[in-house]
Amino acid sequence: MAGLRRAGVIGGGFMAEVHARAIRAAGHEVHGIASSSPESGRLAARRLGVPIAFDSAEALIAADEIDVVHVCTPNALHFEQASAAIQHGKSVVCEKPLAISEIDAEHLRRAADDAGAVTAVPFVYRYYPVVREIRERIRGGEAGELLLLHGSYLQDWLANRADTNWRVSSDGGGPSRAFADVGVHWCDLMEFITGHRIVRLSARLVTAHPHRGAPGDRVLNEDMSLLTFETDGGAAGSLTVSQISQGRKNRLWFSFDGTEGSFEFNQETPDSFWIGGIDSSSTVTAGTGGMRSADARRLSMLPAGHPQGYQDAFKAFMSDAYSAMMGEEAFGLPDFSDGFRAAQLTAAVIRSSESQEWVVVPEFESASANERSVR
Structure with missing residues (x-):
């Protein structure tokens, strides 16, 4: 081949x-x-x-x-x-x-x-077709001026004190777990969709279970992270991240609220999104005529009513990654600059939690996350 x-x-x-x-x-x-x-x-x-x-x-x-x-x-x-x-x-x-x-x-x-x-870097939630559709609509002005960017990423795989994994060790997993593991996915998605960049934040990291697994196994990174932030576009935001929320398997949820409308998405039901307005609201489903974005249609591999999930998003990400390796254009492909952006945010979250103060996030332009054109 x-x-x-x-x-x-x-x-x-x-x-x-x-x-x-x-x-x-x-x-x-x-x-x-x-x-x-x-x-x-x-x-x-x-x-x-x-x-x-x-x-x-x-x-x-x-x-x-x-x-x-x-x-x-x-x-x-x-x-x-x-x-x-x-x-x-x-x-x-x-x-x-x-x-x-x-x-x-x-x-x-x-x-x-x-x-x-x-x-x-596999920030694969960018590869749901409805995410690309929301991106085009927001950047096309359908939300108006964005005012509030809020959401959560909730899991329960470490809900019990007996639950453990190499990630709970700061030696293997690093100084942050919940935020560095899944919170950065939410932040990447928010910046990719809206074009806003987090410039200032206040955070709290919470370890609910200071010991896990065998007696004496001390946990030095967090089970939960709570984040309030401001963006370069003048919006305010908040994010709750948890790996101890009973019944939540992988609930990445956001609502981006503007002067003309709100856009809501839940990763556990990834084939649709909600648009809220004062006079009426609607749900748009992947694979239907309601999907206007050419990029969303490119990523819609199945007819309407046939759900695409996480592995499908991963396949689309990998296809773009290998296309880029062969010299082809791969719009929205997250690379090491996006990985560095996530590390910047993680470091700022840790600094804020330790100091209990607002922290400025250094400026850095990630080409794929902050690309202004919509294709």
Whole structure:
């Protein structure tokens, strides 16, 4: 196949499987995999149907037959592995957070720019068709002047004190968990859709369960984050993030409210969105004539009434990422500049929570998140 790219996936867990499916759906080859040990790499290769199990991440990155490196490992390993991949001249798809410190994330962004590497970070909620439709309508003025940008991202997978995971360790997961893990998805979506940038924020990080799992396992990152912010477009906003909300599986919800209308979206029902007005309100469904955006129609792969979900969004993201690697345009593709933006916001949230003061977020223009034209 002309233009076939051979991918190497580092990591053998859930996200590695999601990446592998999406790579194949994009028409490319999952050529090799490496995990935390040679044995776990071989097990992952058999489970995912990958022909080569490398003994280490280093061996996979250095292999001449690997064109694209996918980093799907614990957060603390992202910086080292993505850096090495760039140094070896590879394209890189790295899970967020790009790094567990703002400094390391900026280093990766600069290294990718200097090397001319094509990079991608899976902020995949951008790839729901209705998200692109909301973006075009808001940027076309249908909401009027945006005044209030608010929402939440709620999960329950760590609701009980006995629940644990490598992410609850600051060594493996980093100094922030709930915000750095899922809150940044909401912020990326808000900035991508509205064109507004968070310039100032006040945050509180809360650890509900200071010990998890076995006795003595201390938790040093947060279960909940509460955020109030201001944007460069004059809007105010708020965000609640939780990984301990019983019954909420993956509820990313927002309402962007303006002088002419409000736009509401819930990721758990991703095939529709709500438009609110004083005189009337309506629901728009993906795949119908109500979808006006060419970009939304491009991403609508199924007829109306056939739901597209998270893996479909991931496949669309991966298709754009590999198109970019082959020199094609991929509008809205999140890259390492967007990963750095998320690290900036995370660092500001931590500083604000520690100081209990409002914090200014440094200016940085991310081309894909802040692109003003609508296609």
